[in-house]
Amino acid sequence: MKIHRRSLALMAIAVLSSAAAAPALAQAPSILVASTTSTQDSGLFGHLLPLFKAATGIEVKVVALGTGQALDVGRRGDADVVFVHARSEEEKFQAEGFGVRRHPVMYNDFVLIGPKSDPAGVQGSTDIAAALRAIKDRKLPFVSRGDRSGTHVAELRLWKDAGVDIAADKGDWYKAIGQGMGAALNTAAAANAYLLADRGTWLAFRNKADLAIVVQGDKRLFNQYGVMLVNPARHPTVKKEAGQRFIDWLVSPQGQRAIADYKVGGEPLFFPNAGDPNA
């Protein structure tokens, strides 16, 4: 029967092609890093990973998610390394026994983005708490990530610092979109809304429309990144040697210099601080 021969041929093609789709799997050693949209969308990984590969031969595959989701991927054992930015969440992850040891790597800062017309009248201020209060009092449109990302965690902390109980006080003006930094920026650009963003993603973002930085430089806007090896004792499939080499490289002078060298439009996006014991 002709049909059987044809099915066999189809099956062979399907199997071969799916095998061909992953040629790198067996060859170069590779690790999987669960990280945040900010490190990917800002272009930092595009700069760092070729340098790391040249130095070690290890290939790094990055899955970019919000910090909360990235840590969940680590909890499930689906990543070897997590590289995120929400210290409280990272410490919880470690306390639960999923992370081996947290290493500070670098920082940048959050900035408050808003329409150039600045209806809140906070342009040029360095007091993020006062700025958020002004937005809330005038019920001006504000876009929140709403996705348990590092930026979302930071935003919630800042509302608290501003004395606003955002869970109780939010109204139509407060739009929690449950998506990544880029989607939040696109939404704010379309709605002329305020939002909190990490500086790196903001600088690399192309669709700025009428948005600009309105508040920056407040100490409370500090944004620390940390890296952890997923605990091989919890998940034996974790590639601990290769993963540890990536972490070691990030905090080494070589890796720290590579981070400092990454610039967009002449401006550095991240500032290495692996040596800072308090970070």
Next chain:
Amino acid sequence: MPDNASALQLVLSGDPALFSIVLLAMIVSLSAVLLAALIGVPLGALIALTSFRGRDGAIVLLNTLMGLPPVVIGLLVYLALSRSGPLGAWGLLFTPQAMVIAQTILVAPIIAALSRQTIEDLWLEYRDELTAMNVPWPGRVGTLIWDARFSLITALLAGFGRAAAEVGAVIIVGGNIEGHTRTMTTAIALETSKGDLPLAIGLGIVLMAIVLMVNALAWVVRRAAERVAG
């Protein structure tokens, strides 16, 4: 991909990163369609040719599965393939194979439902002749699939269209890893989130052009073959 290039420039210059994205997207979606066809066509034929209790329910279920959101399938496959999931030992999460699995599940119900309809119509036409020729069951199924092959191509194209266009399942199980699991649709999602809307739209146009070419090719093949076999 170079940052400040338009999609058109990327295509014209034969950008290797774009080429590998297109290639991966095609390999994943075509593999998924082929696997889904191996499952869906015989399943559709089985339902078309048999009568059993709950057959109507099975058809309604199949038609419902056609509309299952890709994100839901992606999530289920993610949970199954995760290291903490039942199939975690396979180590397939965030690989192209995982994307093939998710898209196969996505596409198989469409192919099964459309095959069921096509084969059932042909069965009504052929039943008397095949019964009179004393053709056994496996032969009947084979004959119906073979003689419906041109109509079944349409079912496969519908499946391919859904696979090539979806982003929800592949981005969850593939992880959108540059150079490994980035496909056309996940690249479009990424460029959108980077705010590079012209590049995102350009990639969308490239995707549409590719789907158009696949459909045109299938149409030409179908027409040529029909002229020979009727």
Next chain:
Amino acid sequence: MTDLPIDLDNVTIAVGNATMLDRVTLTIAAGAPTVLIGPNGAGKTTLLRAAMGLVAPMRGTVTWQGRAHVPPVRRAIVFQRPTMLRRTTSANIRYALRAARIARGGHDEAIERLLAMVGLSRAADRPARRLSAGEQQRLALARALAREPDVLFLDEPTASLDPASTKAIEDIIRAVSQRGIKVVLSTHDLGEARRLAGEIVLLHRGRIVETAAASGFFESPMTDEARRFVAGELLV
């Protein structure tokens, strides 16, 4: 082993409320063609399908050389509107040869012989569904003969065909019958019945009204219905 004679004993078949065959008893034995006549809806098609084994009687029995439930291995049928497989003319015959499990080595020769017999040699590579109605009827006949049957059922084989096609089909039927294959055919064309029949079975409203040798039937019909049918008065 042959399937003849075929015995229908008190066969009743109904579809929904309509009785298609009503207590029909008939023996189909080897010999000259048996022709079923009667107006439309008389039950001719149902009788052919029952004798072929495609429909089971609701009451009564159908047996083939005394055996019940014999699969259609030694029997073949050409439906009134035969379905052409979506393949070429020769592939349609090849399919029938394969289904009949005829040794593969003889297929090419058999296809050539059958196509020549029904006058379709030049259409061998054309898609069967593009053939004219007359050509399709002839191909269906070739396909049925490919099975090398003992008995061949033909359901109105010349209905809606032009005179030339009708003559071609009737010539083939005669040749087939002379080769010793039992032909059972239905028609509402009295001329055709006269030209082909060895035995006539007149059906009316699902019942057999009269069974007779062809010569006797036309010259001295025994029942009133037969007289009226021959005179062209019995229409429904």
